[in-house]
Amino acid sequence: MAIAGSVSFVCDHCGKQHALGASELEFQVAAVTEDKMGEHIHYVFEYEADCDGCGKRIDIEFEVWEYPLGTINHKDFTMSGAKDIQERFVVAHPQT
Numbered sequence: 001m002a003i004a005g006s007v008s009f010v011c012d013h014c015g016k017q018h019a020l021g022a023s024e025l026e027f028q029v030a031a032v033t034e035d036k037m038g039e040h041i042h043y044v045f046e047y048e049a050d051c052d053g054c055g056k057r058i059d060i061e062f063e064v065w066e067y068p069l070g071t072i073n074h075k076d077f078t079m080s081g082a083k084d085i086q087e088r089f090v091v092a093h094p095q096t
């Protein structure tokens with residue numbers, strides 16, 4: 001499993017809109033815990049860039065928890081230099 005989708009946000013300095021597509025999302029599995037109901041998977045994607053409008057540093061840590069499998073249960077965003085995050089994250093099933 002992996003996290004796909006898209007996200008957009010706004011530079012909190014100059015207001016420029018930024019968008020990331022599925023190919024730019026690089027979620028890594030940070031932890032997997034298992035209970036009798038199944039696996040809980042915690043994904044993290046740390047995004048860092050300089051705003052191409054004003055050059056200000058943008059750092060965002062996206063966290064997504066998948067539970068039960070195939071379902072996004074919880075999301076959390078820690079951001080610096082960005083605001084107004086709009087996301088459409090989905091659990092991607094591998095092509096087999």
Ligand SMILES: [Zn+2]
Nearest residue numbers: 011014051054
């Ligand atoms: Zn900016």
